[in-house]
Amino acid sequence: MMPDWIHVALRTLLAIFILFMMTKLMGKRQVSQLSFFEYITGITVGSIAAYISLDIEENWYLGIVSLSVWAAVSLGFEFLQLKSKKAREIIDSKATVLIKDGKILEDNLKKERLSTDELMEQLRKKNVFQAANVQFAVMEPSGDINVLLTKENQPLTPKHLGIKVGPEQEPQVVVMDGEIMDEPLAKMGLNREWLDTELETIGVAIENVFLGQVDAYGQLYVDLFDDQIKVPEPQKKASLLATLKKCEADLEMFSLSTKAPKAKKMYEECAKELERVIEEVKPLLIR
Template identity: 50%
Template structure:
């Protein structure tokens, strides 16, 4: 067999095995890898590179080496899940760098973290004054987690007592001009509903690059043709407008009748409708 064919076959086989091993070990972002996982990844990649280009080395040597470097990290992960002590030893543990607004110099030295490193990490969190930080901890992955002081945290709706509508992640129901049935089913919708919504927008399914439905059941789309303008969803504003019109009609009916009993009935229902509008207006705007 020609050398180039052997190299190609070894590359495909070893890369496939490396991919499967990585899937079995679990996936993490590169920035979240601990020391042991980083070393294992480097060694496994080195094994593949060496045995792909070294044709004098038996192929099963590569399989044995990769299996060993797969089973060890797998065992480490397993025992780390079972034991906190072992997890701290194998994966490391968090180190407090700022506590109660005070920099812990001894912990900085222990982690070989200079003052410049600390300031750089804080700037990465859009914090330029150490005095603005209440608590900061260095994670085993090398990431700095920061808790600003109360007065320096962003204001939330809860802080000002404002009620906001609950929100869930949108579901992608159209991709590359094709409907996705599973996300539709998750929303208790069907392709017929999707076709109806697209007809309202005067858009064909084939012209939709991406379509998403939010937690309120509103469909938003992005088209292949960027020159076309897509109308904004109108379900919620239309519902609010309809409720206001009903409330206004009830007031008008109350003014139009001379029967006191009927007038009071209209007024009571008008007040109830106004209360309903006040309750849901935050969610429908």
């Protein structure tokens, strides 16, 4: 006869494996953002798993049957939600508008059982301190509140100025825990020789680097294992490239803002010439 503690240990491992497989099957949403039904499913499944692990007097396999039924029902609900908008509204409910054109909708607040203090707290989390500055505030089925500011209170972007901005390359981690990551280096068009040169320039050995990142301009930033060691400031070449790009954007903005034909033509020609110069010197500034 197997001792009880070994029996419990084996059944606990089995429950962990089953829970892991169920979570993978149900998808990441089951972990990151639970709906009302998924919340109930999570609690129930956890209780059943505990039953499988500890209740050695009963037929433990019945717990696995129950887990399977819960998983099947949960997957069935998710399938319905994917296929039917009506099912989504019934299961997860609909989004509720809490503020419209700067006006708080008190009836909708009561419907969602949300106090004014709680609403203002959620707005402050979005860096909004005046309800009058809000065009729309919507409570999603998940309980999150999303906010759209009025146009005059939205941050200024290049799009507002009519400036087109090119896509920026994602920074890549090229060193992690003292180990060189060859694939991210290749994505940036770089190699180990370049990395060795950059580390030698700042006087750091690869084994002392906890994390190394390369930004869109090809500039290397490092964080060392020893926080007491001060790393030299990054080189100025990335700053120079950024300044050149800013000058180009300023010239384009000037050409768009002026109404004088001669000035507009001059600014456009200067912007194109500076763009050509940037393309020529860019390989030197990102290496």
